[in-house]
Amino acid sequence: MSDAAPCTTFTGAMRVLAGLLESRTGQILSENRIWRIETALKPILRANGLTDLEALVSRLLSGIERQLSDDVVNALLNNESSFFRDLQTFEMISRELLPHIQATRPDKVLRVWCAGCSTGQEAYSLAIQFQKNAELWRGWRISILATDISTAAIARAQSGIFSQIDVQRGLAITDLLACFEPVGDDWKINEDLRRMVDFRTDNLLEPKVPGGHYDLILCRNVLLYFSLEMRRKVFDRLAQYSRPGGYLMLGAGETVIGQTDDFLSSREFRGSYERRGGLGEVAEHTIRRAR
């Protein structure tokens, strides 16, 4: 990280707040975001009648104010998301990866988990894909679980209401017309789609979501700012939740390489990682041995 000034000039309060965020979520603030802590927390300072960051910190340290510290953590998290973010990834998932997974599930049960789902765009994008391909999925039991540590983000996701700016970032106009209805200046996703996604607050560092084996896990643009150690820990968890031969998708530019041996970069499905122990891996071993 090269931007901004050296760490030594951050105030003690800034460091305490960045530390609170890291210990609760694993997220490390980049230097230029530490500089913006005060701006990010202004509404909280105002709402609580606090004059500055020092006052906020002493209030946080003076007692167990869970709500206040939750609010601070929520405000410091980066919740940026958009519908069909990295469009090509969604096209690959729906055209290649899901049909492949479908062929390997005779029980017709498909479980997807969006880990770090923010305000819901990612999970709803998947739901929209399933609804558009309803014919292909007839008779299937599809569940989409979507979790995030931010209570504020999950509340917004559950509401299914998005601003004009949100919907026009990534969402095709035909999908907007087919899947949303206007409410005031905003747009609300239709009830069928909203009910397709089970949104819950959950911390990836200690997940409490229902265990079991997911066929596809999306954990995109979440681990970017975790330390290597925390990332390893999260990959261990994701591996526990993933079905052998199941798939993991990370954000563009993120990788598992050097951080876990439980997932292998998939040759067939660009940008995805396969949980070890699946048929693909077995086949590859057999081919290698046959050579």
Place this chain on the structure above:
Amino acid sequence: MKKCLVVDDSKVIRKVARHILESLDINVTEACDGRDALTQCEASIPDVVLLDWNMPVMSGMEFLQELSRTKMAARPKVIFCTTENGLGHIKAAVEAGADEYVMKPFDRDTLESKLQIVGII
């Protein structure tokens, strides 16, 4: 290099759009109303048209209707860019043949995502 025709009577909007499009490696030409745009399309068909709704001389809707009547070797993709976000306006635009719809003001991410959706980038 893909070609985009930006149709808007506001010089500022055209400038903003040009800036974003050029940063996406797209070649930009400009028109200040629908009539001007149609003449330019007849001379050389762009890959995509960024189209304002309210303009003097010929509106965005009239342009769309004329475009579908005009015989051309290929039809450009059309992204409506407007300040109208009513459901009625959006439906009318899509029915008239618009491929996408963006509310002004828009940012780079939004325009980029729309260009991806219509297959230009």
